[in-house]
Amino acid sequence: MTRKEIFERLEEVFHDIFDDSGIVLKDTTTAEDIEDWDSLEHINLVVAVEKCFGIKFTMGEVTGMKNVGEMADIIEERVK
């Protein structure tokens, strides 16, 4: 899966979770950039991303992600 494809699929997940089809993701996107993205919504987001790519993040990965780019890095590594 290319990084572009990963981003496309991630965007779909974000659109569903935040019910906002206007969201555009960049490597540097963080919770600061999306209004409803708080720590509680983050849980749901992570679960949906896991389902979407058929992977499971470790606790270390979930706590370590700083932005969408780092999330995509882990996914890229896993689905290789």
Added chain:
Amino acid sequence: MERDAVLLEYPLDSEYILKKRKAIKRQLKSRDMTYIKKKIAVLGGSTTHDMKEILELFLLKHGIEPIFYESEYGQYWQDVMFDSVELSEFCPDVIYIHTSTRNIMDFPTVRNSQEEVAELAEKVYQPFEAMWEKISETYHCPVIQNNFEPPFYRLLGNRDVWDFHGGLNFVNRLNERFYLYAQSHENFYIQDIHYLASCYGLQRWADPFYWHMYKYALAVPAIPELAYNLANLIKSIYGKNKKAFVLDLDNTLWGGIVGDDGPDRIEIGQETSVGQMYSEFQQYVKAHKDLGIMLTIDSKNEEENALAGLNRPDSILKPDDFLVIKANWDSKDQNLLRIAEELNVGVESLVFVDDNPAERHIVSLQIPEAAVPEMEKPERYIEILDRSGFFEVSAFSSDDLRRNQMYQANAARKKQEAGFENYEDYLRSLEMRAEIRTFSPAYMSRISQLTGKSNQFNLTTRRCSLAELEGIAKDSGNITLYGKLEDRFGDNGVVSVVFGHLDSDFPKRFHIDLWLMSCRVLKRNMEFAMMDALVRQCQEKGVNEIFGYYYPTKKNKMVKEFYALQGFEKVSEDDLGNTIWKLDLSAGYEKKNDVIQIEEESVEKQIVLSPVCPE
């Protein structure tokens, strides 16, 4: 929209529900539907955020619009015991306490003696009981408490379940204490997550990742299962259970097509494995009669063939088990509408059970209010119906046990009606006896059930919880009445409920807050007997004006002119059709009922029989 409504039924697509929660909520809220608003306090021993969000979807589907209070993380006990200001200002209609095995701080070790373990169990249990008692004193509202799920590991292996040192043994012991409390307290309901977790798979349910990562005591993907189950319990408390099965025959209640194969060739009974499977399903369906669930048939068949199938000696369900049998070639949705009419229930009370996806499709399109579970494989029929929670038994009134009998007696009454010269003769021939008295504890659960579910003969459609009704009954400024009606064909149980209050500024005025009657006793003059009793009580209290209120809903048009029939004068009407009526007692009151013999309380609270006066 259609897809999303279906998705909120068992078996759940939890992944989709979690992901699309916001869109589903938006769609549910845009439906043309009247909701009842309920304030629900979620008090958690762990994170509860998503539980609340997903619960909202299922409640909206049931026509309940929730307003939530959520305790701060882990503050379930403190919020109650230390009188949280936010919680008391919130005035909850329901309190849900979500705790889990993660909240048990002390487990036994193998070093403990039997007495020490018993003491430890009390030490863990007592704070729960203290909290429930406090809620019952302070909030008088229903409490839903979930039990403990099994621990996710067993230190003693198989021994863990039976040895008093075992963690699993300890959890089961605590649960038993919870059940004892539930058995002796009304308004207290257990949500069985012990069972839910085992159905879901304990290993996945109690995944430690979600606890350590987010302090969720159950895995986030399992939340829709919990919320679905909880919503079923809440809808049941508010009288929104389903009431009847509408069943197909061929390949639903037996294997094969009776019209083609002949009654001797269909699969039912103990001869074949397929026959055994359908027999088990018939047994499951039949057991619902004891819960007061009505059984009906909606089948494309010649009636003769349908009956031949049900009359097989090894068929567990017999024609007599069904209140209505529609076996014809009309479309299933039309038959379903007729069934609703004959049973005198709304279509939203029906569960349509059919193996044929095309029939299910047309019924769900034509009658979206009816429940249409996905009956795909016969080996899953019981599971699908059972886990759907259509008939969640939150209160058990003795009337439920007899409901089928009562409907049958009704049919006998209808037959008799045909043979009389005039209607009054017919009513007299029924030899009706009514007991009309102030609310009493024996009937409170039935009274609360009626206020929760009566829609048609209901003047103000005011919904009251058991606790509210108990409060109303206690207040000496109120008059409360229930009416129980018996006749020669049987006991109808409590069929009418009325209450109201004396005006605090003008004590000679009385306002009727609620007036309802079960439609199964329509046109029996019971409403007049109730009015006679109400007026008598008002007169004893020196009232000279009674005010009645009619608030229109989609379902209560039949009582629009109720107060006019009772001799009231219309005082006002607003744009919405809400009307206010007045009965002047200063010029006296003429008794209206002379066909029902009344047992009421005398002034000395003794029971006297007042004879029927023939005028």
